Amino acid sequence: MGEKKKKIVKTIKVDADKCNGCRACEVICSAFHATPKYSSNNPARSRIRVIRHPLKDIYIPVYAGEYTAAECMGRDKYVIDGKEYEECAFCRASCPSRDIFKEPDSGLPLKCDMCESDPDLEEPLCVQWCLNDALIYEEREEEVEEEEEQEELEIGLEALANKFGLDKIMDTVVRMSVKE
Numbered sequence: 277m278g279e280k281k282k283k284i285v286k287t288i289k290v291d292a293d294k295c296n297g298c299r300a301c302e303v304i305c306s307a308f309h310a311t312p313k314y315s316s317n318n319p320a321r322s323r324i325r326v327i328r329h330p331l332k333d334i335y336i337p338v339y340a341g342e343y344t345a346a347e348c349m350g351r352d353k354y355v356i357d358g359k360e361y362e363e364c365a366f367c368r369a370s371c372p373s374r375d376i377f378k379e380p381d382s383g384l385p386l387k388c389d390m391c392e393s394d395p396d397l398e399e400p401l402c403v404q405w406c407l408n409d410a411l412i413y414e415e416r417e418e419e420v421e422e423e424e425e426q427e428e429l430e431i432g433l434e435a436l437a438n439k440f441g442l443d444k445i446m447d448t449v450v451r452m453s454v455k456e
Contacts, residue, residue, distance in 0.1 A: 283420045286390045286413070288403060290337050294410035297335035299326050301402035301411060308391055308401050320380045323388040324402050327365050332357045337411060339402070340377040341368030343385035343431050345438060372438055383439050384432045 302322040309323065310316045319325075324339040334356055352363040370377040370385035377386045390413075391400040399413035436445055 280419050280421055282417050285416050285418050287416075288339055288388075288390075288400065289412040289414055291410050291412065292334075292336045294408045295326065295335040295337055296408055296410075297326055297328050297330065297333075298407070300405045300407065301337055302326060304401045304405045305391075308393075318380070321386070323377070323386050325376060327361070329356075329359050332359055334359070336366065337402075338366055338368055339388040340370060340386050342370075342387065343435065344369045344371045345434060347371055347373040370435075378435075382432075383435060385435050 299319065301324045302319040303317055305322040305324050306319050307314045307317045309321060310318075324337055327336045327338055328334065354361045354363065354366070364374060368377075370387070378384065379386055388400075391397050391402075397404075400411075403411045403413045433445070
């Protein structure tokens with residue numbers, strides 16, 4: 277069994293009653309994560325998405341969580357103000373069954389990094405830019421078992437292998453190494 281240690285858990289609490297669907301959170305997130313920073317704005321690259329039903333004035337911000345290699349088994353449905361939503365609409369994971377929270381060009385999974393930068397920001401930019409205070413940044417300390425985490429490269433390669441197949445990736449790597 278792993279050793280227990282204290283860890284700071286960062287979360288963004290969502291107050292859906294306050295969200296007006298302005299999507300400023302999506303805009304600033306995509307601009308912050310552009311290369312170079314703030315050089316472009318493409319909400320498809322945002323790590324936060326506003327699930328919306330504008331006719332009923334319902335907007336729910338959802339930020340990207342961990343990548344999952346398989347589809348979940350739950351297909352629960354939720355009814356909010358008479359409109360039915362699938363559980364997937366509110367899911368934070370990047371998974372094979374949908375394109376949300378995937379980089380549009382490469383298909384690599386996106387995950388909210390709470391706008392980690394140098395120097396550190398006091399709170400993520402989506403929270404700072406939310407004029408209605410629908411997004412609230414919270415930190416709490418938890419005791420967790422230490423476990424080995426998958427590196428970003430490994431997660432990205434796994435996503436590409438799932439999409440294109442390992443043989444195609446290996447052929448591409450060989451072809452790229454011969455070009456140099």
